[in-house]
Amino acid sequence: MAFPSSRGERPGPVPRGIDCFGRRFGMWAMADWSFTKQGPGGRISPLCLSPWGLFVMPSLDPVILFFILGVVAGLSRSDLRLPAPIHDFLSMVLLLAIGLKGGVALSQQPLGEVVPQVIAVGLMGGLMPLLAFPVLYRLGHLPRADAASVAAHYGSVSVGTYAVAAAFLAHHDVTFEDHMPVFVAVLEIPAIVVGILLARGLEKGTRWGRMAQEVFLGRGLVLLIGGLLIGLGAGPEGVAPIKPLFFDLFKGVLALFLLDMGLIAAGHLGDLRRHGVFLLGFGLVMPLVGATIGATLGSALGLSVGGVALLSTMAASASYIAVPAAFRMIVPEANPALSLGASLGVTFPFNILLGVPLYYQLALQVHAFMEAL
Amino acid sequence: MTTHSFHRRRLVTIITEATLEGAILADIDALGPSGYTVTEARGKGSRGIQSGSWGLASNLRIEIVCDETLAPKIAATVHQKYASNYGMVIYVSDVEVLRADRY
Numbered sequence: 001m002a003f004p005s006s007r008g009e010r011p012g013p014v015p016r017g018i019d020c021f022g023r024r025f026g027m028w029a030m031a032d033w034s035f036t037k038q039g040p041g042g043r044i045s046p047l048c049l050s051p052w053g054l055f056v057m058p059s060l061d062p063v064i065l066f067f068i069l070g071v072v073a074g075l076s077r078s079d080l081r082l083p084a085p086i087h088d089f090l091s092m093v094l095l096l097a098i099g100l101k102g103g104v105a106l107s108q109q110p111l112g113e114v115v116p117q118v119i120a121v122g123l124m125g126g127l128m129p130l131l132a133f134p135v136l137y138r139l140g141h142l143p144r145a146d147a148a149s150v151a152a153h154y155g156s157v158s159v160g161t162y163a164v165a166a167a168f169l170a171h172h173d174v175t176f177e178d179h180m181p182v183f184v185a186v187l188e189i190p191a192i193v194v195g196i197l198l199a200r201g202l203e204k205g206t207r208w209g210r211m212a213q214e215v216f217l218g219r220g221l222v223l224l225i226g227g228l229l230i231g232l233g234a235g236p237e238g239v240a241p242i243k244p245l246f247f248d249l250f251k252g253v254l255a256l257f258l259l260d261m262g263l264i265a266a267g268h269l270g271d272l273r274r275h276g277v278f279l280l281g282f283g284l285v286m287p288l289v290g291a292t293i294g295a296t297l298g299s300a301l302g303l304s305v306g307g308v309a310l311l312s313t314m315a316a317s318a319s320y321i322a323v324p325a326a327f328r329m330i331v332p333e334a335n336p337a338l339s340l341g342a343s344l345g346v347t348f349p350f351n352i353l354l355g356v357p358l359y360y361q362l363a364l365q366v367h368a369f370m371e372a373l
Numbered sequence: 374m375t376t377h378s379f380h381r382r383r384l385v386t387i388i389t390e391a392t393l394e395g396a397i398l399a400d401i402d403a404l405g406p407s408g409y410t411v412t413e414a415r416g417k418g419s420r421g422i423q424s425g426s427w428g429l430a431s432n433l434r435i436e437i438v439c440d441e442t443l444a445p446k447i448a449a450t451v452h453q454k455y456a457s458n459y460g461m462v463i464y465v466s467d468v469e470v471l472r473a474d475r476y
Contacts, residue, residue: 081424082426083425083426084413084430084431088427260426264427264430267426325392325428325429328390328392328393328429329392329393332455332458337421340429
């Protein structure tokens with residue numbers, strides 16, 4: 001275990017080469033210095049000194065290495081390419097798996113307890129574009145439609161980032177509330193509505209019916225909410241027969257999905273070269289602002305450290321499926337290269353490689369701070 | 374021996390972003406052609422490379438065989454509504470078809 005769990009335990013022997021990286025990575029990610037304090041007597045494995053121990057990051061969840069492979073293959077113009085139906089299939093399995101897991105959790109707890117949290121998370125989703133929009137519009141001098149589009153992307157959520165964060169916490173034996181996927185579904189919606197209002201105002205020409213169709217019947221939300229409802233109806237015994245595909249294979253599917261996302265992200269790095277350093281800076285700073293808001297809200301809602309880390313990650317992430325699809329239809333003058341360049345070219349890789357462990361450390365700090373109050 | 378006679382019709386081809394599929398097909402349908410064919414496509418144009426690797430980077434090629442009066446209507450309607458904001462190529466060509474009663 002390179003990262004302390006929410007229970008502060010360090011069970012079992014530390015595998016060779018792992019702890020040294022965890023300590024280094026923790027410092028690198030300006031994270032919790034308690035790694036060094038909690039480590040087993042500061043012992044540094046000889047593997048730390050090898051290039052493998054130094055550079056291949058053995059404590060990193062292997063799915064992240066698939067993402068890096070995708071980025072490297074994409075940047076080096078390899079002919080590696082996953083066809084679109086494979087991408088669709090992989091994201092479908094991830095969305096359904098996340099939905100099913102949340103639905104099963106909901107089937108085992110009173111819905112009344114979740115409703116206030118859902119409302120608070122929904123409000124956060126609507127607030128984030130309002131924070132981002134003035135920065136993009138006034139400071140970044142982006143056209144109104146583009147500023148609204150980018151702001152909406154950052155108010156919404158990336159399911160891929162959520163999946164990586166959930167896998168990261170599981171990898172490090174950190175537990176979290178099982179109903180967290182409900183928040184993923186909730187966060188998809190408000191940012192799109194607020195973003196379109198920012199772009200269009202309340203003018204008559206806005207096609208609200210079309211927007212409702214895009215928002216509620218988009219592939220991502222249908223699969224996520226569909227999975228939630230199936231999990232809710234079927235319960236733990238009901239989903240047991242489909243567990244091998246959706247739960248046992250989850251990490252493998254996530255690895256392939258991230259390989260593909262690496263290839264796609266590499267393709268969007270070029271957009272940034274064309275659209276300047278402002279978006280690069282925004283794509284790096286906005287997740288940190290979002291993460292802080294998410295961690296504060298999660299803590300205020302009484303979530304566990306794992307839950308706070310996940311809500312923080314969700315708030316830090318930027319959409320690349322639901323929001324671009326909705327904006328393409330409702331606000332077509334917004335340039336998708338700008339918003340996808342920032343969300344896929346900068347924020348997604350940042351969150352996957354550095355953000356998730358950082359937000360976990362943030363959750364630990366916020367949790368400790370709240371307990372001290 | 375059966376003789377096959379060919380008849381001249383117009384073929385409207387539209388290559389555009391895959392996200393437009395639902396909206397554009399509804400508009401085409403409303404103009405009354407007997408049908409259309411949709412295939413996935415990828416390529417390069419003024420808006421860069423559409424690699425076809427995922428939904429937003431995918432193109433469609435929509436083909437409609439119709440008579441001479443309908444073809445310009447379809448082309449003009451689609452062009453007017455979508456061309457300014459979306460990647461789009463529209464062309465009309467002559468084709469020779471069998472079973473002319475279908476188009």
